[in-house]
Amino acid sequence: MDRLILPAAEWRDREGLDRLVEVLGTARFVGGSVRDTLLGIPVSDLDLATPLPPERVLELLKAAQIRAVPTGLAHGTITAVLPSGPVEVTTLRRDVSTDGRRATVAFTDDWREDAARRDFTINALYAEPRTGAIFDYFGGLADLEARHVRFIGDPIQRIAEDHLRILRFFRFLARFGDRPDAQGLDACTVRAKDLMALSRERIRDELLKLLVARDAVRVVELMLARGIFAPVLPEIVSATALAHLVAREAVAGIAPNPIRRFAALIPRDADLADQIAARLKLSKAERRRLVAAVRAPDHAPKPLAYRIGVESAVDQLLLSDRPIDEVPAIHAWQPPQLPLTGGALVARGLAKGPDVARALRAVEDRWVAENFPGEERVAALADEVVAQALAATSKE
Incomplete structure (x- = not known):
């Protein structure tokens, strides 16, 4: 892929963004906003990288009367709150030490050094805000064109720095990749037990994101074949029910939901589902939804929706073998109130x-x-x- 210019995109016209860039003086868009714009998909989060120290970023934003929140000051991250939403501004950095869960960083003014500490080549793309010129230090553009998910540098070392990269590798593969990097896949397989050192919240967040990606079924099958789930979620032993669910969601025209899809991966046992939900520290609402989803539907669609709520009724019906036309019949239905006191x-x-x-x-x-x-x-x-x-x- 030749040197590219970042295409025009709606997010680049966000209110206050040009002024933020002007105030900082030297900054580049980095990561997901560059990657997703090149892929032609919507951009959700916006990140800027700058060689300015975080204290200087705070001074400049304060002088410009741009609200600044020091969301991760130790790691150089300041959130600039614009009229159009937040933008994370992070000082260029390099890792000083890592333990697989967190890193101690030092700040730098070297763009390549900052890129080298990122996980995958497709996430280490930078773009100059004014000209759109793209900076690619590790072959990310070629990998993006080939839908190739590849670690920057030695995969074993990158996983040792942050064990969560194992799950991120599979999540990005499910979202963007047509094929995994063989060396990276082998490294994730060998180091799968490293996931045990992570908080269950971090595992939960990555897994739920993975499950709604475009190629979730194939990637979950690959993860099962490689023994990735065994150290932390041994209850997941098959992707058959997930494939069944994904197919039924498509036929019914229902958007994927991560809790519903997670329910398809675990045994249909409400008590066990509750234990797993507690282990992963799901929210109370997510925990209730998961427990309800693993139960079999025991009423006709509308009575079911009335008894347990439309959301949970849709989950149960999609996860079952009941006629698929029952789902659209209740998806937008508003259960009535009993007209009696x-x-x-x-x-x-x-x-x-x-x-x-x-x-x-x-x-x-x-x-x-x-x-x-x-x-x-x-x-x-x-x-x-x-x-x-x-x-x-x-x-x-």
Whole structure:
């Protein structure tokens, strides 16, 4: 691939970005924004690299009245908060020492030295903001064209510096790669047990990103074949259910969800799912969703969605072998509210207390079974249930 100029892109016209670049004086776009623009895909995060020390970056931003947040000062990262959103500004750096989980860095003014500490060649591309000129120190442009995911330098050494790079290798392969670098793949295989030293939060974050990538199934199969999951998630032993789910998502026109896809990788056991969710420190909402997803659907689509929520009902149906046309039928459905209150039952003669709650549940069960009829039918159901309750009470 010849020397390229960064194509025009919507993000390059973000409000405040030109002024930020002007204030810094010397800076280049780096990483994902350059890579993704060259691939013609949307850019989410925006990063600038600069040879300026972080303290000088803070001074310049303060003088220019640009809000600056020292989000990672020890590592040289300042977040500039623009009207159009945050931009991370990071001083060029080199690693002084690493232990597989974190690095001690020193700042530098050498662009190549900064590029050399990055993980993959496709992530070490820089672009000059004004001209769009691209700087490529390690063959990233050629790798990007070939969809080749390759470590910078010796893969074993790069993994020793940060064990998370094992999972990042597979995530980038699932998102961008047509083929893995053989040397990198072998290194990840040999060093898979290094993942045990990582926090489960870091493992969780990378895995969930991987699962929604375009080629997740093939890459998960490769990871299983290479024993990557065994040290930290031994419950994952097959990608068959994931492949089944991905195919059904496509037919139903449902966007992938990382928790739903993770549910496809673990046994269909709610207790075990809860244990795994706790181990990975999923949020409370994610934990509930995962536990619900591994259960088999036990109602028709709308009653199911009413009982457990539309989101979880869609998960269960997609993960099952139920007819796929059941999914679109509820995906955009808004479950109705029962048009009846406990007060309406008291007005019909029930005494306040547990009898009202039981009667309300009985009406609701019949209302759901009859496919959510309107107020007139609900009133009739209430009359019937109250009459039955009062008759039972009189017999006592």
